[in-house]
Amino acid sequence: MKFTDGYWMVREGYNMQSPVDIRDVVQKGDSMTVYTATKRVEKKGDTLNATLLKSTFSSPMPNVIRVRLNRHAGGVKKSPEFELYESETNVQMTHNDDEIALQSGELRVSIKKNTGYATEFHYGNRRLTGSAFKRAAHIEAKAEGKTYFREQLDLGIGEYVYGLGERFTPFVKNGQVVDIWNEDGGTSSEQAYKNIPFYLSNKGYGVFVNHPEKVSFEVASENVSKVQFSVEGETLEYFIIGGETPKDVLDNYTKLTGKPALPPAWTFGLWLTTSFTTDYDEATVNHFVDGMSERDLPLSVFHFDCFWMKEYQWTDFEWDKDVFPDPAGLLKRLKDKGLKICVWINPYIAEKSVLFDEGMENGYLVKRPDGSIWQWDLWQAGMGLVDFTNPAAVDWYKGKLAELVDQGVDCFKTDFGERIPTDVVYHDGSDPVKMHNYYTFLYNKAVFEVLEEKLGKNEAALFARSATVGGQQFPVHWGGDCSSNYESMAESLRGGLSLGVSGFSFWSHDISGFEMTAPADVYKRWVQFGLLSSHSRLHGNESYRVPWLFDEEAVDVLRKFTKLKNSLMPYLFNQAAESAARGIPMMRPMFLEFPEDPTCGPLDLQYMFGDSILVAPIFNEQGDVTYYLPAGKWTGLLDGQTKEGGRWYSENYDFMSLPVFVREGTLLAVGSDDSKPDYDYANGVTLHLFDLEDGKTASANIIGIDTKQQLEASAARSGNEIKISVSGGQNVKIVLRGISSASSVDGASNEASEQGLVLTPAGGRVTVTL
Structure with a gap:
């Protein structure tokens, strides 16, 4: 809000007073209060009819x-x-x-x-x-x-x-x-x-x-x-x-x-939804799920969007029996296929819902100043708003969700929470203006608590759209309603990077855009970006988002990048744990990882995926991309080519590739299973050592999805000698990238490969002389 007219003048209608003359300083405990007059005080009379400000x-x-x-x-x-x-x-x-x-x-x-x-x-x-x-x-x-x-x-x-x-x-x-x-x-x-x-x-x-x-x-x-x-x-x-x-x-x-919770490992896999306004039943859902399986497309989560409930009745938490006559059986059959289940909810109760009268009679809905229930017809007719300042209303709402968890639901997409009225009265007397932004915190907190209580603290996860300060404690969040074009893909990336430096570690977006239907090229480029994001979901508005509806190459692209992400889970889950512990984003703007490099300051079309992998999505049909590599050596994760940093590159990529680079001095853990995100990361892991310079060290830690899965590895180079130590894990291999042979290897068998020198340790320590 602007109060001035240019640099010197105050806008008409405003009176501005600033602290000018320090009159007193009062220390109380560990705080200090400075009293200042808003004009110079030369004599006692200057203190009359005057303002005193406190800092x-x-x-x-x-x-x-x-x-x-x-x-x-x-x-x-x-x-x-x-x-x-x-x-x-x-x-x-x-x-x-x-x-x-x-x-x-x-x-x-x-x-x-x-x-x-x-x-x-x-x-x-x-x-x-x-x-x-x-x-x-x-x-x-x-x-x-x-x-x-x-x-x-x-x-x-x-x-x-x-x-x-x-x-x-x-x-x-x-x-x-x-x-x-x-x-x-x-x-x-x-x-x-x-x-x-x-x-x-x-x-x-x-x-x-x-x-x-x-x-x-x-x-x-x-x-x-x-x-x-x-x-x-x-x-x-x-x-x-x-x-x-x-x-x-x-x-x-x-x-x-508040620190972000660490989402369960299964959430990092591919999510597929029914989309928003599409028609679907169990046969449709099975067609999607089985179609993914038949095409060797790993799927981790299936999400039911709004119309799992009957129209005009959102939110009543009851399956539309005309479409899903056996919801418990449906969920069991899907879970038997190895899927987790997410369902859409919001904080509104439509008048036609069986819950509306119950909520109205018990004071569970937000009221107008005259005591009537606040309602509107946006989204569904006669919607009221759950009053999360009323503890009884919170318990009531949580109880309905708990029934769904008992039925087989694993997580909730907590949609909406932004259009919160200010002409209302809350149960606890909260200021409705302050509650406008804060409402989403109470809403998402209540839902997250249900999942923690029912499934355990390590299994709770949301898919939330709205947030305020503290909302980072209830991940995951997604970017809302984007259009199906390259401009909106770039908008989404900017939004995610901005949210990441606002304390939110885990973020997703609607792959290929929400509004309308993307052309095949946008779908394929967005799939690359989406599977190299913290969380990955195929979702849209008026059409399904399964890849074979776009073209056959889209199937290949989705398969490649879904499996790539799953194979990177030993690295990614460790990065996720660090992100949760420190409140830093998994998808990091370049300046956050390279604050000393002034070129990185304004960059918003590329990012670091954790601390070691650089990603530059492609935002055009032609496959052209310009990206910047900070100082040092960088190796293409997909093609193995090494490039010098400290400069820009302009290149062209087909739909099966894009710039994904690993920074020098990285000991990258790649898993043995590309079919799912949750597996024993320490069993069969391959540690790729990239360009370790003389006098430098590298390390890799595997934080397993349970306490049994732990691995610690380190590498140090002195001259032509590299010493590697591995503790924990089973069937571990080490690849020295860019090195095909060595004069001697002690403590491991070795063989040459296209990627580099492959070491199979006999014990916990390996010494390689180059």
């Missing part, structure tokens, strides 16, 4: 500093608030004639007294950002009868801002106006399903604005050297989050707001 500094955990700006503290405290996970920290405070400062870990905020009120944030010796004189401000909008608080933080030369949720606009947010307000807007507009008031800078810090309601960001758009954020009301609270690297910043942010 309170504290730390909820090491390397995070909370800043709370406030004018009047007597307002009614409104809920909800984001759930934060604070921890002990050693706070050091300084207050002398020259400076006011607070330090937490390596992060420090300071205010120099002789310059008026201006804050600076440092991590160690590195300046991160600051708020210059008269940048923070309390604003009165007289015509609106409202007040606002804003902050403006410095944006340095060459500094890029990322994140703010799953945004499909340009990946670098500089120059954009971003309103944190969940909306169902597809992937082709500035609206977003997952709005997160957190941004990450390429300079190595993050900013989290702690407000569930609408937060308005002006990212170098009102003042070109500042990031401005503002909220309505008398208080603005934000956190500066530090770290040695951008990954460390995400780690700290998700320590504060």
Whole structure:
């Protein structure tokens, strides 16, 4: 929201007051409050009829500093608030004639007294950002009868801002106006399903604005050297989050707001759905499932979209008996084929549903101020909205889902949750404006808890569209309604990368697009991208997405890349475990893995899949692609060719290939089973060692899907000698990529192959002399 007219003037109708003259500093426990007048105070009379602003500094955990700006503290405290996970920290405070400062870990905020009120944030010796004189401000909008608080933080030369949720606009947010307000807007507009008031800078810090309601960001758009954020009301609270690297910043942010759960291994396989508005019954489902099997297309999850329930009755959690007369038998027959089952749900209860009267009579549905049930006819006639602030309503809703889990359902696609009304009253008195974004957190939390309670914590997984801060704890999320063209494929990638640097580790998208039906070339290129994503789902709107309906080559492409992903699961599941532990994305923008390389800063048409594999999807029918390789040696995973990094490449690929490169110094674990994603990763694994330079080391860990599956391997090179150590696993092989022979090998039998020198260790240690 813009308050100024150019650089110097304030817009008509607004009165702006900024902290100018420090009048007092009060230390209370581990917090420090600075009282500032909004004008210079020369004499006692200057304190009359004047505003006093407060800035309170504290730390909820090491390397995070909370800043709370406030004018009047007597307002009614409104809920909800984001759930934060604070921890002990050693706070050091300084207050002398020259400076006011607070330090937490390596992060420090300071205010120099002789310059008026201006804050600076440092991590160690590195300046991160600051708020210059008269940048923070309390604003009165007289015509609106409202007040606002804003902050403006410095944006340095060459500094890029990322994140703010799953945004499909340009990946670098500089120059954009971003309103944190969940909306169902597809992937082709500035609206977003997952709005997160957190941004990450390429300079190595993050900013989290702690407000569930609408937060308005002006990212170098009102003042070109500042990031401005503002909220309505008398208080603005934000956190500066530090770290040695951008990954460390995400780690700290998700320590504060919640770590992602690790999805079960089966979720990383291929998902196939019935699609949205298509007609289907058990025969149709079996045709798809059996057709995939007959064509040797590994399938892990089958998803039933909306019309598993009878029309006009969403959501009643009852199978349409006209189409599925034996749902329990249907699910058993599908599960006997090795499939997991997902079903579509949403938080609405249509009036024709058998649950509507029950919900209305028991106070389980959100009400209007006059006490009537809030309803609308969008999606299904007369829909009411479940009130997740009512514990009884939560138990009621969870009970219906538990019955489906008992029936054989393994996970839920939690659709919608964005179009939440603000002219309503909640059971617990929550502010409906704050609840607009926050509703999705309560919705997805309730569903995730059902799965944890019924299946166990290691088996819970959703397929969610909407999210707010903390929603990363309930994976997986997908990118919503995209169109079936290359432009929307690129939009989806930008959205996923933006969400990833907003604290979300696991993300998917509708392969080949949701709206309409893609031509065969788009389908095949999107299949490549989709199977090299965290999670992979074939889904659409008005048509089925099985490959043989596009062309026969599409079958071959889907087979190749599904099996490739399954074979990479020893590597991918370890990357997933690290992502969950640190709050970093599996699909990483290039700058996150290579923050020191300025070329990587704006890149959004390629990404790192974990820390070692680079992927550059192709966005045109011709197969042309231009991509960048950072410094070092890179080996094509699909063709074995080695390229020098630190430069751009322009090439052409057919539909069976695309740029997928492994970085030098990688010990890549490739599994023995390409038919499914969940298997014994440590049994029959092959460790591929790529271009290990003299004096360097490499390692690989296999985190199995149960505690019995563990493997640790390491390699170190000194001159012409490579020493390899392997602990755990069975039938392990090692391939030295790019090396066909050696002068001696101790501790392993060996043979030459097209890929390189293949070693079969006799024990746990191997020495190779080149």
